Amino acid sequence: MLFNSLPFYIFFPLVTLGYFLLPHRFRWLWLLAASAYFYMAFIPAYILILFATILVDYISGLAIEKAEGKRRRGFLILSLAANLGMLGFFKYFNFFNANAAALAHWLDWNYPIPFLNILLPIGLSFHTFQSMAYTIEVYRGNQKAERHIGILALYVLFYPQLVAGPIERPAHMLPQFHEEHKFEYNNFADGLRLMAWGFFKKLVIADRLAQLVDSVFTFPSSYAGPLLTLAALAFSYQIYCDFSGYSDIAIGAARVMGFRLMTNFDRPYSARTISEFWQRWHISLSAWFRDYVFFPLRRALLRGKMRLPGWLNQALPTLITMLLSGLWHGANWTFVIWGGLHGLYLIVELWTTRLRERLARALHLDSVPQLRAALQTFSVFLLVSFALIFFRAPSLAAALDYIQRIGLGWDASHVALWFAQLRVTLGQNHPIATVYPTISGAAILALTGLQILLLETVQFLQKEAPLERVLAGQTTLVRWSAYYFLAVNIILFGSFLPSSFIYFQF
């Protein structure tokens, strides 16, 4: 079930109403049933996979808590194997099989293993990581094993964050499922505000930009360098608004019922360094990799018998973590390269800290800190956008072809055609184009630019305090004018064509 669909418009108020009407002791069951129904709207049979891993994790959690020494580790391995096995089978089997087959073909060997004709369970990577966080935390002694299997199931299945996160931690979520949440107006209003903001990001910005991005990335040879550049930059905003929009709706839907999910995005394109970008982008996943991959790896390298040079002790865990993060996103070399590029950015950033400081001093940039900050932010945005070409392209060859073509066709005599191409891509199915069929590509671009400006302005206002705090200080008239402006904006300019969220595929 998509958040931007009629079934969800009915599902959400019904589930919320039912939640508050039921006595506390039945609420977990209500939410679990609703979440299972939500998940089963995609492929019903796959719910069995989820229940199977939940059962393994439940038993493992209890066993880890009781056991000592090697047995304890054994139960952890059992749980991780069940979760990663499921992920490996559904998500990575065909990828590794294809690579093995290609290698065998290259070596002229016979390769008999067939490909599997299976669909990836929706949100598999998200709930697998959330499940693994539970058993790892129990193993580390940071979390008591959950006795109530229904609550543990709800921890994995909780519908707002089931298919695309935020990837929660047991210490944050499990107690909330035991608590009784009373209806509170502030939670209700904050939740709805966040949801509306999420819908704005998704329907007004992400799905509009998708019209341009999809056309250009599918047939790059039909477009000149300026449009390829614009589409690459547009994809950065599309994916951000799509994913953070989803997160906002998820966090808002949970907040309405009194649950607090973790923040997943914090104005990532205002980052001045790549490391800062990763503290602001998909925070729940970055934190997961930091806690369960990066730190253990670095500890292992520092304490291990193998002595590595200091620079490698820093670089290797970073690179491995980012490569794995890339692979987490999808079973395709394009995602691995995307992760690898970010790994390289981080390493180069680390190694060149002093050099960059010296350069800034030499250019007297330290005397104009705002200009320096703007340059840094813009550079990070460009680097992120460049890496995202690999993320968006269907194959490695297509990504390289796209990058090569960016340098072609900058002849300004074709500017009328470029705007016409903007009109037929960005303006495709645009509500304004149905009223004004002859509207120009420049006008459509300006309209879209204004929406991004609105997004950036609101995000800038949230720099010091969250939106709800900013609005709370205003008069009723100002607040409600803002709500109405947002609602009318979504209704007039939103794209209501059926479209999934990009991160659902992961």
Place this chain on the structure above:
Amino acid sequence: MKPFLQRIFLLLPLLASMLFLNWFVDPAHLRAPDAYERGVVSMLAQGQAVTNVVNDDASAILEYHILAQTSAPDILLLGTSKSKGIHSDFFPGQTFFNAALSGSGLGDLLVIYHLYESRGLIPDAVILELNPWLLSAGRASQSKRFEARRAELEWNLLRDRAPARPSRVKRSRFSQSIYARIFTPDYFQSSLLQLWSAALHGAAPRAYHAGDATNGLTYFPDGSILVRPDMIANLGTEIPEAYALKYGWDPPGGIPLQMDVRQRKILEAFLARLLESGVKVTFYLPPYHPTSYELMMNAPSRFVTDIQSYFIELAQANRVEVIGSFNPGDLGITNADFYDPTHISTEAILRIFEENR
């Protein structure tokens, strides 16, 4: 609870205007399904052109328009929007009806022809517009109202026992009803846009009327349509060129990478049936935009030439006349003949018919 209710009250104007406009503007005419289309057809049946037709169900208008006829035309045209501009002046001294439906697949052509045949009305001649996607496997009908009949007619035509037994079309009636859509923001968007558009053109939002084109489409009693002249005039050359560049890689309707055997059998059986009934058949192959066609020749879509060869061989084997070509170069068609990336002007179609006959 009181402040909560007070604030909910502030939301009421938005909710109320959504419900009100969705109900009264009802852009997809859900309150009285087909009533709008029946109204249009009743004027067409009286010999009047009808303009300001907005958000209509073209398949419903076509069905009611055909059912309102008591005799078959001398010449019947079956095809897509590419030939919707062909009108009775093309065929002086003969009666003509344009039964083309936008985006039609082979199954749609069968259903539309069946609306005549089932009542014993057989035209003297049929112009069959053929497009590559007619040979795409498993292509559903463009129209929900035709889908179930399409499957059944195809099955009957082939006497195909096992695999193609028509399955029941699953339809969620509730989600397509006014009672569900009245609560949806996308329907609200359509309502607002329809009001906005109508205000711009000084026309009532749902009021079609007899006469020349103002807003929306104009339908003529011979089944042909006229696209809003202001849309055609102001598109310029860059917009069709930009679309053509897009469609070169992704032609509307698609190009199958292989001709589906079952679809070929259906087409051949349909042709045989027409010829057996004594109908004179003419194939019309509409040209692609020159820019699109050039790109298509460098893409998997170049298979379009094989499809054209098959259509021509089929015509030759059955002594059927062929007019037109997918290749605009064969017909002397240039970019200037296209008023949008897929449709050539009525004058250009007339030229093709006259020069290639």
